Amino acid sequence: MDDPLATAIPDYAHRVAMYDMDRTITRSGTYSGFLMHVAQRRQQWRLLLLPLVGLAGAAYSLRLIDRSRLKAINLRLLVGKRFRRTEIAPLAESYADKVVARGLHPAALDQIAADREAGYRLLLATASFHLYVDAIARRLGIDDVLATRLDEPDGTDHIHARLAGDNCYGDAKFARIDGWMAANAITRDVAHIRAYSDHVSDHPMLHFADEAVATTPSRKLKRLAPQMGWQVVDWRARRGR
Template identity: 45%
Template sequence: MSDLAIYDMDRTVTRRATYTPFLLHCAVRRAPWRLIFLPLVLLSMLAYVAKLIGRAKLKELNHQLLIGHWIHPRELKPLVDSFADKQVTANIRPGARAAIARDKAQGRRVVMATASYRLYAAAIAERLGFDDVIGTGSVIGLDERVRARIEGENCYADAKLRMIADWVEKSGLLGRHGHVRFYSDHASDAPAFEWSDEPVAVNPHARLARLAAERGWRVEDWG
């Protein structure tokens, strides 16, 4: 029997979101000329706000604009490593570090479940001592190159809970895991909050703060 502690990443473990900063980090270091596409990135964000495109398409478009149609892992790895080092140095909430240490000391299996791309979230998670990572996947071609396309679902809202459930089954924990503690800052994670045994709203935005008050979920300030 293994108790679990499952963490959202952006604005839960980290102070700030990581997806657009990751794309900019890659563009600046690999192909600065791609910054000419920033107006198109802004347009894609406006299209998302106007509900003309979904989150998954937004991610794919911006990935294509700032990194390209494809990139080989040997080119991507130093970008991922330098970005992860930067995030761990300057973008981690102190309370997240304390919670991870506490959960590990309690013998919990510590898991990150994030809508961010797993290709860089895994590097951040490894540096913080996570045991497993559930995140948005990337299509890998037969040539091993990472495409600007999402494999499967964007790990967000209901899809995040489905991907957690899939991970539980594939990890051999179905019907065998114990108590589940779930941390997030955002109401989009309501399905996972409701599924968990111990929901914890971390530095919640207004909608999640209201939901936590209605449901009686614990609220924590991680600084």
């Protein structure tokens, strides 16, 4: 497959293509969709709690709570304070099927395929939960995943509706990328890195890359990208698949 971003680059020991997920690969955000998918199929009475979800969103808009707290509250309301992985896993799989079937940018799939063919190691770095991101990544043939983790006490099948560590977003996401590179013995001087994102919060990841691509960018990223010399592409415009 032809690489839409193909350029003549030196031979490096490592080639890494880093992708954000929500609104980069996917057409829309996946977090709220996952919560609704689970509530509708598992405990429909939790849909009665949607007004509380709205109040939590308002609190976040007013900066009374941070993004991490918002995600934990919504998870607790629509999925539960504590739940079994064996119970949620089939719902994560069916949600991944739904997203992959009709929720992806065809042009993102083209670029993923081109990067894979060009020998890039594919890394998906997203603030969404490992709980369902892993299932989406498997369907896309992604090599490695960095995502927001939930508290899973050792030796139990239970998952708690609270984050384990930081929300994998912005600077925290880049810290996870840095740790992943160290764990995989990938040093910056022997790696050629591509990065793709739709959102300005991924500035650290995009700035780190040799080739940074603002994909169907948000308003702020669309303004920033030309100043930084980053390529801008609109993946909504290509309907090749």
